[in-house]
Amino acid sequence: MRVTENMVWQSAASYLNRTRERLQRVQEQVASQRRILRPEDDPAGTERALLIRSTIRAYQSYKRSVDQGLARLTITESALQRATQALEDAVVTTMRLRSDTFSDAERESAALQVEGLLDSVLAAANTRYQDRYIFGGYQTNTPPFSMDETPSPSAVYSGDQGVVSLYVEPGRTVEIGLPGDTVFGDALEALIGLAEALRTPGADLGPCLDQLNAAVDTVLQAHTTIGQRLAILQDIDENLARVDILLQQQSSDIENLDLAEASVQLASEELAYNATLGMIARLPQPLLIEKLR
Amino acid sequence: MPSGLMGLNTALQALVASQQAINIVSHNIANVNTPGYSRQQPILAAEGAYTLPEAQRGSEAGQVGTGVRLVEVRRVADTFLANHVRLQSQQMGQWTAIQDTLQELEAILGEPSDVGLAAEIDSFWASWGDLAADPQNIALRSAVLEAGKRLASKFGSLTKQISISRQSLNHQISNTIEEINDIGQAIADLNVEIARIRGAQDTPGDLLDQRDILLDRLAELGNFVVAEEENGAVSVFLGGHHLVWQGQAATITTDASLDPANLTITWKDDASVVRATSGRLAGLVTARDEIIAGLQDDLDALAAAVVESVNGLHRSGFGLDGSTGLDFFTGSTAGHIALNPALDHTDKLATAGPSESDPTSPSGPGDGSIALQISLLVEAKVMDGDRATVNDYYRDTIGQLGAAAQNAARTVESARILVEHLNQRRQAVSGVSLDEETINLVQFERAYQAAARLVTVIDEMLDRLINQTGLVGR
Numbered sequence: 001m002r003v004t005e006n007m008v009w010q011s012a013a014s015y016l017n018r019t020r021e022r023l024q025r026v027q028e029q030v031a032s033q034r035r036i037l038r039p040e041d042d043p044a045g046t047e048r049a050l051l052i053r054s055t056i057r058a059y060q061s062y063k064r065s066v067d068q069g070l071a072r073l074t075i076t077e078s079a080l081q082r083a084t085q086a087l088e089d090a091v092v093t094t095m096r097l098r099s100d101t102f103s104d105a106e107r108e109s110a111a112l113q114v115e116g117l118l119d120s121v122l123a124a125a126n127t128r129y130q131d132r133y134i135f136g137g138y139q140t141n142t143p144p145f146s147m148d149e150t151p152s153p154s155a156v157y158s159g160d161q162g163v164v165s166l167y168v169e170p171g172r173t174v175e176i177g178l179p180g181d182t183v184f185g186d187a188l189e190a191l192i193g194l195a196e197a198l199r200t201p202g203a204d205l206g207p208c209l210d211q212l213n214a215a216v217d218t219v220l221q222a223h224t225t226i227g228q229r230l231a232i233l234q235d236i237d238e239n240l241a242r243v244d245i246l247l248q249q250q251s252s253d254i255e256n257l258d259l260a261e262a263s264v265q266l267a268s269e270e271l272a273y274n275a276t277l278g279m280i281a282r283l284p285q286p287l288l289i290e291k292l293r
Numbered sequence: 294m295p296s297g298l299m300g301l302n303t304a305l306q307a308l309v310a311s312q313q314a315i316n317i318v319s320h321n322i323a324n325v326n327t328p329g330y331s332r333q334q335p336i337l338a339a340e341g342a343y344t345l346p347e348a349q350r351g352s353e354a355g356q357v358g359t360g361v362r363l364v365e366v367r368r369v370a371d372t373f374l375a376n377h378v379r380l381q382s383q384q385m386g387q388w389t390a391i392q393d394t395l396q397e398l399e400a401i402l403g404e405p406s407d408v409g410l411a412a413e414i415d416s417f418w419a420s421w422g423d424l425a426a427d428p429q430n431i432a433l434r435s436a437v438l439e440a441g442k443r444l445a446s447k448f449g450s451l452t453k454q455i456s457i458s459r460q461s462l463n464h465q466i467s468n469t470i471e472e473i474n475d476i477g478q479a480i481a482d483l484n485v486e487i488a489r490i491r492g493a494q495d496t497p498g499d500l501l502d503q504r505d506i507l508l509d510r511l512a513e514l515g516n517f518v519v520a521e522e523e524n525g526a527v528s529v530f531l532g533g534h535h536l537v538w539q540g541q542a543a544t545i546t547t548d549a550s551l552d553p554a555n556l557t558i559t560w561k562d563d564a565s566v567v568r569a570t571s572g573r574l575a576g577l578v579t580a581r582d583e584i585i586a587g588l589q590d591d592l593d594a595l596a597a598a599v600v601e602s603v604n605g606l607h608r609s610g611f612g613l614d615g616s617t618g619l620d621f622f623t624g625s626t627a628g629h630i631a632l633n634p635a636l637d638h639t640d641k642l643a644t645a646g647p648s649e650s651d652p653t654s655p656s657g658p659g660d661g662s663i664a665l666q667i668s669l670l671v672e673a674k675v676m677d678g679d680r681a682t683v684n685d686y687y688r689d690t691i692g693q694l695g696a697a698a699q700n701a702a703r704t705v706e707s708a709r710i711l712v713e714h715l716n717q718r719r720q721a722v723s724g725v726s727l728d729e730e731t732i733n734l735v736q737f738e739r740a741y742q743a744a745a746r747l748v749t750v751i752d753e754m755l756d757r758l759i760n761q762t763g764l765v766g767r
Contacts, residue, residue, distance in 0.1 A: 004724030005325055007717050014713055038399045039695025040702060047692040049405045054415050054684050058671065061419040068426040132429060138645065138657025140429065160648075162660050166426050167669065176426075177659075255405060288731040 012280045019276045023269040030266055035257045045254050052251045058170075059244055065166040066237050069176050072129050073230045076178060079127040079135070080223045086120040087187055087216045089113075090194060094212060097198065098205045111198035118191040122147070122155070125184035135180030138162030144180045145188065153196070155188035157181040168236050174229055183222045187215040299343065299359065300751040306360030307744035310337055313363045314737040321725045322734075329506040331723035333498050336365040368498035371722045375505060376519070378715045379512030383571040385708035386513035390576030392701035394462065394584055399698055401454045404691050410592075411687055413447045414599070416440055421668035424644060428661035429613065434639035437664075438632060441621060445630045448596050452628040455589055462581040463556050469514055469574050470545045470558065476511050477529065477542035480504060484526035485540040491525035515572035532568025534560050555582065584697070591690045592627040598675045598683055600625055603667055610643030610663030611655030619643065 028037055039046040097110055125135050126143040136144030136159025144159040157180065164177035190211040197203040314335040324330040342356035403409050420440040424433045483504045490497040504527065511517050511529065518530045522539070529537040536543050545567055547556040558567040558578070569575040600622040607621040619641060624630040636642060645660035647653070656662075676686040 001718075002721045002724070002726060002729070004720050004726045006724045007720045010713070010717070010720070036405065038396070038698070039402075039404060039691050040395070040399060040698035041695075043692050043695030043699060046405055046695050047688045050411050050688045050691060051684075053405060053407075054411060057412070057415040057419060061422045061668075064423055065426050130427065130430070132427075132659055136657075136659070138660040140657065140659030160657055162657055164426075164659060164661060165665065167422065167665060170672075173665075288728040289734075292731070292735065 008283060012283060016276050016280060019269070019273045023266075023273050026262060026266045026269050029257050030259075030262050033257050033259075034255055036255055049251065049254045052247055052254065056244070056247045056251065059240055059247065062168050063237075063240050063244075066168050066233050066240060069166045069168065069174060069233050070230065070237065072134065072176050073226055073233065075127060075129045076134060077223065077226050077230065079124040080183070080219055080226060082124040083121045083184065083187055084216065084219050084223065086117040086124070087190070087212060087219060090117050090191055091209065091212050091216065094194060094205050094209050098209070104201060107198045107201075111195045114191055114195045114198060118188065118195065121184060121187050121191060125180050125188070133159070135159065135178060135184065137177065137179040138164075145184060153192050155185060155192065157185060168233065169239075172236075174232055174236075176229070178222060178226065183218060186211075186218045190215040298755075300754075301748065303358075303360040304744050304747040304751060306340065306362065307747065308741060310335075310361045310363050311737045311741035311744060315734065315741070317366060318730050318733045318737065322727065322730050325725045325727060325730075329502050329509070330725065331368050331370040331498065331502055331505075332725045334367045334369055335363055336367050337361050338364040366496060366498060368496055368501060369723050370501070370505070371719065372521075374715060374719045374722065375509070378712060378719060379509060379517075379519075381708050381712045381715060382509065382512040383516050385705060385712055386515075386573035387571050387576035387579075388701050388704040388708060390465075390573050391580050391584065392698065392705050394458065394580035395694065395698035395701055397458055398455070398584070398588055398694060401451065401458070402691065402694070410447055410451065410595075411684065411691075413440075413444045414683060414687070415671070417444045417599075418668050418671040421664050425661040425665035425668055428644040428664055429658055431639055434642050434644075437642060438636060438639065441632045444599070445622065445624075445632055448592060448627040448630050451592060452589065452626075455585060455592075456628075459581055459585050462577055462585070466556060466558070466574065466577045466581070467547055469577060470547060473511065473514055473536070473574070474542070474544050476507050476514075477536045477544070480507050480511075480527065480529060480537045481540050481542040483507070484537065488524040488526050488539070513573055515569045515574045517572075532570070534563075534565060534567070588690070588694070589627070591686070594676065595683060595687060595690075596627040596630045597625050598686075600630055602670050602673060602675045606663055606667050606670070607643045609647070611645045611647070612641040612643050613645075613658055614638075614640040615655060616641040617643065617655070 029035060036042050036045055036049060093110055093113060097107065102110070122145055125145045127134055132140035133142065133144055134140075136142065139159045139162075142158055144157055145155050146158065148154050148156045159179060159181065161179050161181075162177065163175050163179065165173040165175050167173050190208065193211060194205075194208045197205055197208050314337065317333050317335045321332050338361070340359040340362050342358050344356065404411060406412065417440045420433070420437045424430070424437050427433060483500055487497050487500050487504065490500070508517075508519055508527070508529075515531055517536065520528050520530070522528060524539075526539050527537065528535060528539070534543065535541075536545075544561040546559060546561045548559055558569075558574070559565060560567060567574075569578070604620045604622060608618050611617045612619075619635055620633045621636070621643075622630055623633050644664040645655040645657065646662040648656040671684065672682060674680055674682055674685075676683060681689070
C-alpha cells in the first residue's frame with residue numbers, strides 16, 4: 001500500500017487525540033473522586049446508585065421518626081410510672097386505714113393526702129410533650145381530663161380514641177399514642193371514690209381497695225404495652241444504624257473512585273500520551289530529495 | 294525517406310513532453326498538503342510511426358516512431374472508496390448529533406447527585422414523613438410547603454432547560470439546511486464548469502477535487518444519493534427529490550407556521566417534506582422530536598402522577614383551621630406544576646383525617662394520618678399502569694438516557710474509526726508521496742537532459758552534412 005505524507009500526519013493526529021481523550025477522562029475521574037461522571041459511564045450502575053441514595057434518604061427519615069417515637073414513648077412511660085406510684089401510695093394508705101380505727105381527723109388528713117395523689121395522677125394524665133397533650137388521642141390542644149364537681153366529683157375525659165402511628169421501617173408502623181380514658185379513668189375514679197369514702201364515717205374501704213388494685217393493674221398493663229413499643233423502637237434504631245452503614249458502603253462502592261486503581265490508570269495513560277508525543281516528534285523523516293546530489 | 298529534420302522534431306517533442314511532465318510533478322509536490330487533492334499523473338504515449346508510401350519504400354524498414362506526446366493528465370481517484378467514506382460519514386453525522394443532545398440532557402439532569410430531581414422528590418416525601426410524627430409543628434408544616442415549592446420549581450427549571458435545548462436544535466437545523474443549500478449551489482456551479490471542460494476532452498482535476506470535497510461535506514449532513522451523468526456533471530438526490538441537477542440547485546426551507554417549537558423542513562419548489570433518514574439533519578430531527586420530546590413527556594408524566602396522588606389525599610384531609618378540599622399542587626405538567634397559592638398559611642395544610650363520628654369535620658389536631666399517607670406515596674405504584682413508583686420511573690428514565698448516550702458514543706466512535714480507515718485508503722490511492730514525486734522528477738529531468746543532448750547530436754549530424762559535405766579542395 002502506498003504511504004503518503006498526509007496519511008502519516010493524519011494517523012499521528014488521530015492517535016494523539018485518542019490518547020488525550022482517554023487521559024482526559026481519567027483526569028476528570030480523579031479530580032472529582034467519582035467513577036460515574038455521567039449516566040452513560042455506567043447506566044446500570046447509575047440506576048443502582050440512585051436507588052441506594054433514595055434508600056439512604058428514606059432510612060434517614062425512618063431514623064427521625066424513631067427518635068421522635070422514642071422520645072414520646074419515654075415521656076409516656078414516666079407519666080405512667082408517676083400514676084403507678086400515686087396509686088400504690090393510695091393502696092398503702094387504704095390498707096393502713098382499714099386495719100385500725102382512726103379518728104375523723106386522721107381520716108380527713110388521709111383524704112387530703114389522697115386528693116394530693118389525685119392531683120398527681122391528673123397531672124400525669126394531662127402530661128404534655130412539645131406543647132401537645134399526649135393522652136387525649138387526636139385532641140392535643142385541650143387537657144384530656146378535667147374534674148367536674150357537680151353533681152358529684154368525677155373525672156371527665158374530653159379526648160378521643162385517635163392513635164398516632166409512625167412509619168419506622170419499610171412496611172412497619174408502630175403506635176405511639178395511648179388514649180388516656182381507660183388507663184387514667186379507672187385510677188382517677190378509684191381515687192375520687194377513696195377520698196369520698198375516707199370522708200364518710202364508717203364507710204367500708206374494701207371496695208375502694210379492690211378498685212385501686214384494679215386501677216393499678218390497668219396502668220401496669222399500659223406500662224407493659226408502652227415498654228414493648230419502646231423495645232421495638234430501640235431494636236429498630238439499632239438496625240437502622242447498621243443498615244445506614246451498609247448503605248453508605250454500597251453507595252461508595254458504586255459511585256466512588258478506587259483511587260489506587262485510578263492512579264495506576266492515570267500513570268499508564270500519561271505514559272501512553274508521552275510515548276505518542278515522542279513518536280510524532282520522530283516522524284519527519286529525511287526525504288529522498290534531500291539525499292540526491 | 295524521412296527528412297533529416299525529423300529527428301529534431303522528435304527531440305523537440307521529447308523536451309516538451311518532459312517539461313509538461315515536470316510541471317505536473319511540480320503541481321503534485323506543491324499540493325502535497327492540500328486537503329482533498331488527488332494526485333495527477335502525466336500519461337505519455339508514443340506518437341504514431343511515419344509510414345513510407347509503398348511506391349517509395351524500397352527495402353527500408355517501415356514504421357519508425359515520431360516521438361512522444363502527453364495525451365492525458367490523469368486524476369488518480371477511486372470513486373468507490375469515496376462513496377464508501379460518504380456512507381460512513383452519514384452514520385457519523387447522524388449519531389454525533391444524537392450524542393451531543395443526549396450528553397446535554399445528561400448534564401441538565403445532572404444525576405447522580407444530591408440536588409437532582411430524585412433528591413428533591415425524596416426530600417418532598419420525607420418532609421411529609423417528618424410532619425406525620427408531629428403534625429402541629431409549625432416549622433415542619435412550613436418545611437412541607439417549602440419542599441413542595443422546591444419540587445415544583447425543579448420540575449419547572451428542568452422543563453425550561455430542555456426547552457432551551459430544543460430551541461438550540463432548531464437553530465442547528467436551520468444552519469445545517471443553509472449549509473446544504475450553499476453546498477448544493479456550489480456543486481451546481483462546478484457541474485457547469487466541469488461539463489464544459491470535459492466537453493473539450495480534458496480532465497478538470499482540481500475542479501473535480503473541489504466537487505468531491507463538497508460531496509464529502511454533504512454526505513455528513515444527509516443521506517444524499519450521488520449519480521454521475523454522461524457529461525461529467527453529478528446529480529444529487531435526497532429522499533427522491535433532487536438537490537442538484539446539472540447546473541440547477543434546489544433549496545430546502547424551514548416552515549415555522551405549523552408549530553413554532555418544531556420547524557418542519559420542506560423543499561422550496563414544491564413544498565414537499567424533506568425525507569432525510571441519515572446524516573446530521575436526520576440526527577438533529579431525531580434528537581428534537583424523539584429524544585427531547587420523549588424526556589419532556591417522561592417529566593410530565595412524573596409531575597402529573599405526583600400532583601394527582603398528592604392532591605387526591607390532600608383534598609380528603611383537614612388543616613389545623615379546618616380547611617379541607619384544597620389541592621396541594623396546581624398544574625399537571627412539569628412546566629406548570631406549582632404550590633397551590635390558596636395554601637397561604639401553614640394552618641391550611643391538610644394533615645388530619647376525617648373524624649369517625651362526622652366525616653365532614655377533622656378528627657383532631659394531633660392526627661397526622663393524611664400526612665403519613667402522603668409520605669407513604671414514596672412506595673405507591675402510581676406510574677406505568679400502576680407497576681412502578683415515581684422513583685422507579687425516574688430511575689428508569691435516567692438509566693435509559695445513560696444507555697442511549699453510551700450506545701450513541703460507541704456508534705460515533707466506530708463510525709469515526711471506519712471513516713479514518715477509509716480515508717487512509719483513499720489517501721493511499723490519491724495522495725501525493727514526496728518520495729515518489731521525487732523519483733518522477735529525476736526520471737523526467739534525465740529524459741529532458743537526454744533529449745537536449747539529442748538535439749546536439751542531430752545538430753552535429755546536420756552540420757556535418759550541410760557544412761562539411763561536398764566541399765572539395767576548400
